[in-house]
Amino acid sequence: MARLRVVQWTTGIVGASALRAILDDDRLELVGVFAHGAEKVGRDAGNLAGRHDTGILATDDVDTLLALRPDCVVYMPHWPEVDLLERILRAGINVITTARLVSGEHYPADAGARLRAAAAAGGVTLVGTGMNPMYVPTLALASTAMCREVQSIRVTESLDCVGYASAAMWKGYGFGGPPDTERLREILWAAEPDYREALDQxxxxxxxxIDDYDLAVECAVATDDRDLGFMRIDAGTVCGVDATWTGASDGSDIAQMQTVWTLGGIFGARQEPEWKLLHGYRIDVQGEPNVTLKLAFRPDDYTNFDIGTTTAMPAINAVTAVVAARSGVLSIAELPIVTAQGKVRKSIA
Structure with missing residues (x-):
């Protein structure tokens, strides 16, 4: 089978992890790389991935990458540019993305309808995925298959995220700022429409x-100054955010997405109030029967763990399914089950 031609779009924490995975995947052929930062433009993809040179140089020229006519763009900025996604889709190029977008329905300027129209015009597919959303919510849906009836589904993410060393992202979420929960709610409501889209799914x-959405936010503050290496959090400022997104139908809460994020507690830094973390995910289905699933990942070598892996791999492992899918803006749950096909490492006796 001919390999699928892929462009990797951005090479940050998750994008660089995806780039390594593409280079390692016998089903995929890297043909181009988009780089945001001027310091990355012109560098070899292998260099950006920490690998041997590939002869493929990163560029910020969109026309050049679209002219390559790849089968799929792996689109991984932190937040999406809807105009750019429309352009890629209308060029007849499939997109798999982890850019905080599930359907586009809760982004402004009628983004969902625009993306559907672009996918239809190009005859291609757009799928939003990543760890949470959408891998964990999809697993939650799969768990309802054993139920005679379902009243509600709750997905909880509870992690110390200090390994994800992006100061711009965490400051954008209000970390290191004043403990004003109404302000934090406004920030998250604007920055995370993908959680409302996940509730829809x-x-x-x-x-x-769902006919009504709600977001409740609590926060924790650092009791001492903490230097995380990539950013500083002063005593009395936000070091943890607990956000619960709820979707209701006909007055009944039917879906919830809770994210409990802290920075630095895993190293012994104290906060007020103290929260007991799951260090992973929990799925709770209220129904007949009730279902509870706990999910965590533990690398063999935590010190050298590629922190972008768990977000990047649900996308990379889905590329072949996305290219084969019908056109449109699809949920990851509408694809065949995505697995680590071809990535089995036999143990050594």
Missing amino acids: LASGIGLR
């Missing part, structure tokens, strides 16, 4: 439609 998966 959870509801749709059990045959319901």
